[in-house]
Amino acid sequence: MIKNRFSKLYYFKSSYHFRSILCNVNIYRTIINERYILKCQRLYSSSSNDYSITKTRNIGIIAHIDAGKTTTTERMLHYAGFTRRIGDVDDGDTVMDYMKQERERGITITSAAITFGWKDHRINLIDTPGHVDFTIEVERSIRVLDGAVTILDAVSGVEAQTQTVWDQADRYEVPRIAYVNKMDRTGAGFGRTVNEMRYKLGTMPLVCQIPVMKKDNKGNTVFSGVVDFLNMEVLDWDKDSNGSIINKTPLSDKYPISGLFEETLKGRASLIESLSDLDSEMLDTFLELEDPMKITAETIKNTLRRVVLKGQAVPVFCGASFRNIGVQPLMDAIIDYLPSPLDRPAPMASLSSNESVKIDLKENDKLCALAFKVIYDSKRGLMVFVRVYSGRIDNRMLLFNTKTQCKERVNKLVQMYADDVEEIPSITAGNICAIVGLKNTRTGDTLIRFDDTRKNLKLQSIEIPAPVFFQAVEAAGISDEKPLDDALKNVLREDPSLHVYVDPDSGQNLISGMGELHLEIVKDRLLNDFRVNAKLGKMRISYRETATVGKIDHTYLYDREVMGKRVKAQVSLTISPLPENDLGLSEEGGNRVMLEQMIITDDSLDTKEQQENVSLLLPKTEIENALRSGLMTGLYRGPILGFPITKLLIKVNSIKLFGAESTKAAISTCVSQALVDAVKKGNPALLEPLMKVDIELTEEYLGDVLGDLTGTRRGMILGLDAAKSTFDKIDQNINIYAPPDPTYISSSERSEHTVLKSKKVIHAHVPLSTMLGYSSALRSLTGGTASFDMRVHSIGLMSDDQAKNVIREMQGGY
Numbered sequence: 014m015i016k017n018r019f020s021k022l023y024y025f026k027s028s029y030h031f032r033s034i035l036c037n038v039n040i041y042r043t044i045i046n047e048r049y050i051l052k053c054q055r056l057y058s059s060s061s062n063d064y065s066i067t068k069t070r071n072i073g074i075i076a077h078i079d080a081g082k083t084t085t086t087e088r089m090l091h092y093a094g095f096t097r098r099i100g101d102v103d104d105g106d107t108v109m110d111y112m113k114q115e116r117e118r119g120i121t122i123t124s125a126a127i128t129f130g131w132k133d134h135r136i137n138l139i140d141t142p143g144h145v146d147f148t149i150e151v152e153r154s155i156r157v158l159d160g161a162v163t164i165l166d167a168v169s170g171v172e173a174q175t176q177t178v179w180d181q182a183d184r185y186e187v188p189r190i191a192y193v194n195k196m197d198r199t200g201a202g203f204g205r206t207v208n209e210m211r212y213k214l215g216t217m218p219l220v221c222q223i224p225v226m227k228k229d230n231k232g233n234t235v236f237s238g239v240v241d242f243l244n245m246e247v248l249d250w251d252k253d254s255n256g257s258i259i260n261k262t263p264l265s266d267k268y269p270i271s272g273l274f275e276e277t278l279k280g281r282a283s284l285i286e287s288l289s290d291l292d293s294e295m296l297d298t299f300l301e302l303e304d305p306m307k308i309t310a311e312t313i314k315n316t317l318r319r320v321v322l323k324g325q326a327v328p329v330f331c332g333a334s335f336r337n338i339g340v341q342p343l344m345d346a347i348i349d350y351l352p353s354p355l356d357r358p359a360p361m362a363s364l365s366s367n368e369s370v371k372i373d374l375k376e377n378d379k380l381c382a383l384a385f386k387v388i389y390d391s392k393r394g395l396m397v398f399v400r401v402y403s404g405r406i407d408n409r410m411l412l413f414n415t416k417t418q419c420k421e422r423v424n425k426l427v428q429m430y431a432d433d434v435e436e437i438p439s440i441t442a443g444n445i446c447a448i449v450g451l452k453n454t455r456t457g458d459t460l461i462r463f464d465d466t467r468k469n470l471k472l473q474s475i476e477i478p479a480p481v482f483f484q485a486v487e488a489a490g491i492s493d494e495k496p497l498d499d500a501l502k503n504v505l506r507e508d509p510s511l512h513v514y515v516d517p518d519s520g521q522n523l524i525s526g527m528g529e530l531h532l533e534i535v536k537d538r539l540l541n542d543f544r545v546n547a548k549l550g551k552m553r554i555s556y557r558e559t560a561t562v563g564k565i566d567h568t569y570l571y572d573r574e575v576m577g578k579r580v581k582a583q584v585s586l587t588i589s590p591l592p593e594n595d596l597g598l599s600e601e602g603g604n605r606v607m608l609e610q611m612i613i614t615d616d617s618l619d620t621k622e623q624q625e626n627v628s629l630l631l632p633k634t635e636i637e638n639a640l641r642s643g644l645m646t647g648l649y650r651g652p653i654l655g656f657p658i659t660k661l662l663i664k665v666n667s668i669k670l671f672g673a674e675s676t677k678a679a680i681s682t683c684v685s686q687a688l689v690d691a692v693k694k695g696n697p698a699l700l701e702p703l704m705k706v707d708i709e710l711t712e713e714y715l716g717d718v719l720g721d722l723t724g725t726r727r728g729m730i731l732g733l734d735a736a737k738s739t740f741d742k743i744d745q746n747i748n749i750y751a752p753p754d755p756t757y758i759s760s761s762e763r764s765e766h767t768v769l770k771s772k773k774v775i776h777a778h779v780p781l782s783t784m785l786g787y788s789s790a791l792r793s794l795t796g797g798t799a800s801f802d803m804r805v806h807s808i809g810l811m812s813d814d815q816a817k818n819v820i821r822e823m824q825g826g827y
């Protein structure tokens with residue numbers, strides 16, 4: 014067996030001879046490990062570095078938790094020949110969920126990247142997490158993707174997190190295709206899900222397949238395959254080959270399932286009609302041929318590609334990945350309909366505050382790459398994932414990080430295969446890979462060639478959401494302090510939604526993050542992966558502080574002697590609350606800083622005229638940087654309980670310098686103190702995170718759950734059922750085809766289906782502090798029949814009574 018595989022390896026081009034030898038060693042190791050990853054496939058993928066960029070797809074899989082992203086990806090890897098055996102989420106042996114914590118919990122935490130070949134194309138695929146606590150993982154992946162596959166659960170339809178990731182993809186204008194998974198489950202509703210896509214996601218779903226249900230030998234109705242509208246054939250998946258073999262039967266009116274042919278004719282005609290509405294070429298063809306059946310599969314495919322690339326519609330497919338049904342046509346659709354890097358608009362990058370440039374993929378000599386993810390690997394150290402937008406990166410190349418203004422050296426370039434890697438010599442525009450050896454690069458930084466003169470070139474960074482939970486972390490003993498510090502530095506570099514700071518009162522490290530699960534995973538990683546000996550405190554809510562008085566002007570003079578030297582600066586600023594409707598989640602900690610109209614004078618000069626036309630010892634940009642960093646320090650700790658200050662508009666009006674005495678440190682300290690004093694004058698108050706909560710439940714529990722939410726939980730009900738705002742976005746006159754559901758189910762299945770249809774969704778805003786442990790409360794209120802999803806909506810002012818309770822509790826100590 015080994016011999017056979019070796020001979021297969023040597024079949025590849027001689028330039029890959031060396032890698033082949035490495036590969037042989039790997040294969041031997043793989044066989045021993047019984048992981049059966051076919052490393053020889055990697056030769057295919059790395060040789061595809063020479064592939065035309067038009068045959069590359071950088072895509073992500075996005076969905077609500079548990080929709081089946083990892084299950085589907087594992088099938089893709091198997092059918093692409095990447096793995097011999099299909100990994101299973103429930104058995105904890107998937108390639109994509111490789112972290113210990115992921116396998117134990119059966120969930121995706123980090124977005125794993127993998128490269129594989131399919132029909133002469135290279136697919137760089139990122140499997141993203143569905144849980145709301147890891148939304149940042151989705152955000153940073155979507156930022157660098159060209160297209161996405163949205164997976165929907167055929168029973169649950171469009172769920173809350175589906176809407177969130179859909180909105181994220183909308184924000185980056187990422188073209189999408191959709192796959193309705195779990196068609197084998199009782200109560201699966203393909204047509205219902207298609208309709209929900211329309212009114213909950215505000216998109217135009219174009220059905221390209223319909224499910225085929227058959228009676229099995231026990232008389233049960235089971236999902237067996239699909240009808241492909243384009244080729245008018247029934248696809249049946251062979252169970253014995255794990256779905257590798259697909260039997261194709263042309264569909265005609267003789268097909269043994271009654272009504273299937275007629276439904277297909279209806280669906281195909283509707284697809285052509287919708288495409289004619291969107292695309293003038295298709296309209297011309299349709300007018301010319303008059304009969305939808307005369308339009309070839311090729312013509313429909315080309316039209317679908319055009320409308321998907323323009324973001325006008327979303328082709329919809331279906332399957333049951335767990336049963337190995339439906340995955341290969343989805344892989345074909347990735348190639349046929351999702352964009353290559355060349356099909357995407359060139360990204361813009363800023364050169365300065367008022368100058369930007371287009372990054373042209375064809376500019377081979379000008380490197381521009383975005384670091385979108387950093388991970389710590391115990392064997393390889395820190396690995397920085399990059400997407401190259403123009404130019405190329407070679408092994409050992411010298412780079413420049415335009416954010417940190419630091420030189421960086423590439424030690425190794427690697428192609429990722431989930432937790433496994435293969436070294437590659439270079440990477441060209443349009444591709445994704447990981448770099449080993451970068452010391453100061455974080456998520457969101459832009460990398461250029463070291464000799465490039467565009468030292469301030471910056472691609473749009475990634476929005477980092479505000480943390481809402483925090484907990485203290487302490488080394489168990491003095492000898493554990495350094496390992497804890499190192500481990501914290503590494504988890505921080507990996508995860509931009511995690512924050513670590515030292516509480517000046519207690520001297521403890523405080524880590525803050527996006528949710529209870531998020532911090533639990535960090536704790537698990539610190540204790541088990543980094544093996545630090547540390548104690549973690551109780552998880553607490555990260556409140557905020559603000560000034561509530563209309564407008565406060567304040568001037569502060571900083572004048573000290575530091576190590577025998579005089580340091581001095583004076584700042585005048587004005588603070589005022591941001592408008593009521595501001596969510597308090599923007600960058601700069603939910604505040605807005607304005608330095609544009611600031612007047613700079615230098616008091617060390619003789620005349621007023623000289624002072625105002627000062628030629629500065631410090632360049633203006635350095636003064637601005639010192640002011641921003643000082644303001645960030647001041648905003649870190651509010652005067653009430655030391656929580657971050659938020660929702661303020663801070664305008665620096667003037668700064669008075671005193672020649673060489675006004676160092677950068679003096680400016681920072683001065684503005685920081687000016688801000689703290691101003692907030693103290695402004696009647697400070699406490700704020701709390703407000704969550705957007707969506708609860709899906711059957712009608713019988715509606716009263717109890719609503720009563721509970723609006724009572725002690727202080728919730729505000731926004732509405733029941735569908736998200737009307739997205740419904741309003743779409744043209745109600747456009748006809749969307751959705752097949753009837755489900756035509757072949759037994760009466761017991763039908764009653765379950767009816768119950769599912771009568772479910773309601775409550776949308777509410779509820780303070781996070783009242784939602785702790787809500788899953789068990791909801792379980793007991795509804796007998797375990799309801800589910801909920803929540804995410805941060807905004808930061809809102811607390812009532813005086815609530816604030817007093819929090820102050821009392823916090824002052825009671827940790």
Ligand SMILES: Nc1nc2c(ncn2[C@@H]2O[C@H](COP(=O)(O)OP(=O)(O)OP(=O)(O)O)[C@@H](O)[C@H]2O)c(=O)[nH]1
Pocket residue numbers: 076077078079080081082083084085102103119120121122141142143144194195196197198332333334335336
């Ligand atoms: N019946 C059925 N179950 C499925 C199907 N696909 C996935 N599942 C099951 O659904 C559960 C979740 O599957 P995953 O693939 O982990 O879902 P995911 O979307 O990757 O989950 P997260 O990454 O945690 O968000 C597992 O128990 C799967 O076995 C399917 O087609 N049919």
